[in-house]
Every structure is written in C-alpha cells, then in structure tokens.
Amino acid sequence: MAKKAAPGNALQELKTALKNKNLGRLYFFHGEETFLLNHYLGQMKKQLLDPLTESFNFHRLNNETFDIRGFADAVENLPMMAENTFVQVDEIDLFKMNEGDRNKMVEILSDIPEYCTVVFTYLTTPWKPDKRLKKLWEAVEGSGTVVEFARQDQRDLVAWVTRHFAARRKRISTDLCIYLIDITGGTMTALSGEIEKICAYSGAEEIRKTDIDAVTEPVLDAVVFQMTDLLSAGRYGEALGKLQQLLKMQQEPLAILGAVGSHFRRIGAARTLLDNGKTASDLQKLCGLPDYPARKTMEAARRFRPEFCRKAAELVLETDYQMKTSFDDSERLLEMLLLRLAGEARNG
Numbered sequence: 002m003a004k005k006a007a008p009g010n011a012l013q014e015l016k017t018a019l020k021n022k023n024l025g026r027l028y029f030f031h032g033e034e035t036f037l038l039n040h041y042l043g044q045m046k047k048q049l050l051d052p053l054t055e056s057f058n059f060h061r062l063n064n065e066t067f068d069i070r071g072f073a074d075a076v077e078n079l080p081m082m083a084e085n086t087f088v089q090v091d092e093i094d095l096f097k098m099n100e101g102d103r104n105k106m107v108e109i110l111s112d113i114p115e116y117c118t119v120v121f122t123y124l125t126t127p128w129k130p131d132k133r134l135k136k137l138w139e140a141v142e143g144s145g146t147v148v149e150f151a152r153q154d155q156r157d158l159v160a161w162v163t164r165h166f167a168a169r170r171k172r173i174s175t176d177l178c179i180y181l182i183d184i185t186g187g188t189m190t191a192l193s194g195e196i197e198k199i200c201a202y203s204g205a206e207e208i209r210k211t212d213i214d215a216v217t218e219p220v221l222d223a224v225v226f227q228m229t230d231l232l233s234a235g236r237y238g239e240a241l242g243k244l245q246q247l248l249k250m251q252q253e254p255l256a257i258l259g260a261v262g263s264h265f266r267r268i269g270a271a272r273t274l275l276d277n278g279k280t281a282s283d284l285q286k287l288c289g290l291p292d293y294p295a296r297k298t299m300e301a302a303r304r305f306r307p308e309f310c311r312k313a314a315e316l317v318l319e320t321d322y323q324m325k326t327s328f329d330d331s332e333r334l335l336e337m338l339l340l341r342l343a344g345e346a347r348n349g
Contacts, residue, residue, distance in 0.1 A: 011148040019044055025146055026113040028120045031128035032150030036189035041148075042089070042120065049085040049118055057081040063091040069102045073109050080116050088119045095121070095141070096131040103137050110140040153189065155293040158182050162192060166208060169200045173208040179293075180210065183226075184219035187291065191220075221252055225260045226297065228339075229268070233304035237343040244339050254331035255324060261338070262317040269310035271302035305346070312345050 018024045024045060030038050050059055060075035067090065075088045095106055113119055128147075132138045141147070153161070159178040166173045173181075181199075185191040195217050203212040219227075224247050231240035247257050267288055274283050281295040290298065302310075320338045324331050 011146050012150070014146065015041060015148055019048060022048060024049065024118055026115070026118055027110060027145035028118070029123070029128065029141065029145055029147045030120055030150065031123035031147075033152045034150040034189055035124055036193060037150040037153075038122065038124070041150075042122070045118065045120065046087055049087045051083050054081055054083045058083050058086045059089070060086065061089045061091070062093070064093065067093050069098075069105050069109075073105070076109055076113055076117050076119060084116065086117045088117060090119065090121045092123065092126040093121065094126055094129075095137060096129070096134055103134065107136050107140045110144050113144065152187060152291050154291060155179065155182065155187075158187060158189075158192070161189065162196065165193070165196050166200065169196075170206065171200055171203065171208055172206055177208060177210060177213065181213055181217070182293070183297075184213075184217060184223040186220040186223065187293065218250065221247065221256065221260050222264070224250075225257070225264050226301075228261075229264055229301060232339075232343060232346050233301060235347070237340075237347070240343065241336065241339055244335060248332055248335075254335055255321075257335060258317065258321055258324065258338070262314075262321070265310065265313040265317060267298050268302045268305060269307075269314060271298045272305060272307050272310050275299065275302055276307065309345055313342055316341055316345070 015028070019041075030042065032038060046055075046059065058080050060078070062072060062075065072088075072090065075086075078086060080086045095103070098106065110119075128149075130138055130141060159175055159182070162178045162181060163173060163175075181192065181195065185195055195213075198216045199208060199212050202216045203209070205212075224243055228240045228243040231237070231243060244257070248254075267284070267290070270287060271284050274280075274287070281292070281299045284290060284299060285292065285295040288295070288298075305313075316338055320334050323329060323334055
C-alpha cells in the first residue's frame with residue numbers, strides 16, 4: 002500500500018506511488034487544474050487495468066448511477082482475469098449522504114480490498130469535507146489520500162507550454178508563453194486546446210504573436226485586465242477598444258461589469274496592502290490568486306491612487322444599480338463607466 006501523504010505533498014506522493022507501482026487503495030481528487038486531474042486518472046488506469054479485461058474490472062459511478070449498495074459491490078467484486086480492479090466515483094458528496102449511507106460508507110472505506118483502488122473525483126462539485134461528521138472524516142483521512150490539483154505557477158506553466166510546442170516542432174519565446182498563459186486564464190486544460198489550434202494555424206517553426214491572436218479568444222478576465230492596464234497608462238481610447246472587443250465577443254454586459262468590479266476590488270486590496278508594506282504573496286493569501294496574477298495586480302495598483310480605487314468601486318456599484326433598475330442601454334452604461342473611470346484616472 003502507498004505511504005500516507007503528508008499535507009501539501011499529496012501530489013508528489015501520488016507521482017512517487019505511480020513511479021514505484023505502489024498505488025494506495027483510496028484517493029480523493031479535486032482542484033482547479035482538471036487537465037492534471039484527468040492525466041493522473043489516466044495514468045492510474047493504465048497501470049492498474051489491462052485493456053483486454055478493463056470492461057470487467059473498471060467500475061465508474063456518478064450522480065445518476067451511484068447507490069451505496071452498488072458502490073459496495075463494485076469495491077468488493079473480485080478482479081476477472083487480472084490482478085486489480087479500479088472504481089471511479091464522480092461528483093458524489095459523501096458528507097451530504099443520509100446517516101445510514103454515511104455509516105455504510107465508513108465501513109467500506111475502512112476496509113477496501115488490496116486488489117481494489119477507489120478514486121472519488123470532484124470536477125464540478127466542491128470538495129468541502131464536513132469534519133464535524135467525525136467517523137466519516139476519520140475514514141477519509143485515515144484510509145485515503147486527498148490530492149488537490151491546483152493551478153500551476155507561471156514558471157512551471159512556461160516550461161510546460163514550451164515542451165508542448167516543442168513536441169510539435171515549434172519554438173515559442175518565454176514572453177509569448179507568458180502572453181498565452183495570461184489571455185487563456187492559465188489552466189492547462191485551456192492551454193492544451195489553444196496550443197493545438199496555434200500549431201495547426203502557424204506554418205512557421207517560430208510562433209509569433211500574430212499566430213496566437215489569430216486563433217485564440219482571450220478570456221473575459223484577461224481582456225478586463227488589459228483594459229485597466231490601458232487606463233492606468235493613460236491610453237483611454239485603446240481601453241474603450243478593449244470594451245468593444247468584449248461586446249463583439251458577445252459577453253453579457255452584466256458579466257463584463259462583474260469582472261470589472263472584481264478586478265477593481267482586487268486592485269483596491271492590493272493598493273491597501275502596498276500602503277502597509279505588504280507584498281504580492283499577501284495578496285495571494287487574501288484573494289486566493291495564483292502567483293502571476295497577484296504580481297500583475299500589485300503592479301497595476303502601484304499606478305492608481307487609493308482615492309481612485311475607492312471612486313472606481315463607487316462607479317461600478319452605481320452602474321450595476323442603473324443596469325438593474327433603469328431602461329438605459331447596458332452597453333452604453335458600460336461605455337459611460339469606462340469614460341468616467343478614464344476621467345478619474347486622468348485626474349489622479
């Protein structure tokens with residue numbers, strides 16, 4: 002059986018267990034980086050199952066097919082013409098089961114046969130264990146390994162993106178890697194699809210920014226960030242152009258306003274932290290941001306005065322109220338907001 006992972010080291014423990022062919026009996030997979038989650042699920046299946054007998058020894062349950070008796074049967078079923086069975090359970094919140102099912106689950110998780118590996122996955126359902134349910138939590142913690150697949154930091158993502166382009170015989174600069182990470186939101190899931198498109202589009206060995214821009218549609222937050230950067234640099238016409246780009250992408254005005262509001266709240270928090278001698282790591286902890294966006298937000302906050310941050314928050318709230326209570330055109334209200342923000346930024 003795999004060694005129990007120390008807190009914070011669960012992913013490394015999983016890698017080691019795969020390398021040593023010494024997987025444990027019970028895992029709980031969750032986290033924002035679904036590309037990695039699915040990758041390691043695939044690696045586990047590849048190691049534990051034989052393609053010829055997989056249909057007999059692989060059992061997958063979800064919200065529509067899960068019941069406690071069926072789960073118990075899947076765990077206890079002996080492997081057929083193989084050494085192992087693999088049970089994957091998707092999106093089942095153990096801590097919301099009724100008391101009878103929870104008690105049965107405790108029994109099952111505490112006594113999984115040596116030939117069986119069970120993985121609970123959480124892609125859309127939040128992983129929020131209720132530690133007040135002591136017996137169930139003790140079974141989860143004592144018998145299982147909880148692996149979080151967190152968003153990767155910029156350095157690791159740059160190396161990963163570079164390798165994936167190289168595998169397709171393409172070169173890309175570090176600056177363009179960072180740009181691609183920025184406009185796609187920085188998840189491997191999004192990046193993998195964009196890399197495929199960029200490589201298919203580009204006929205050259207060296208990837209250029211025009212190749213990326215031709216086929217990659219930036220995420221909402223990335224364009225909002227670009228828009229506020231342009232505001233802080235005094236390039237107000239270009240900032241308005243970014244808003245028009247979002248509207249052409251058929252983004253809902255309320256969604257755009259929400260992103261603008263969230264971004265200025267983070268900038269306001271960053272400005273307060275700066276004024277108190279804090280750093281980007283403090284913003285990461287406060288707002289739950291990855292390293293790169295936190296550093297970018299701190300840089301943006303340096304260019305805005307605290308008075309502007311407070312006024313920006315007021316203007317966003319005022320625009321939100323107008324969108325929800327007036328008959329004025331939402332796109333026009335967004336444009337007016339940007340013009341008023343530009344005026345405030347111009348006045349310092």
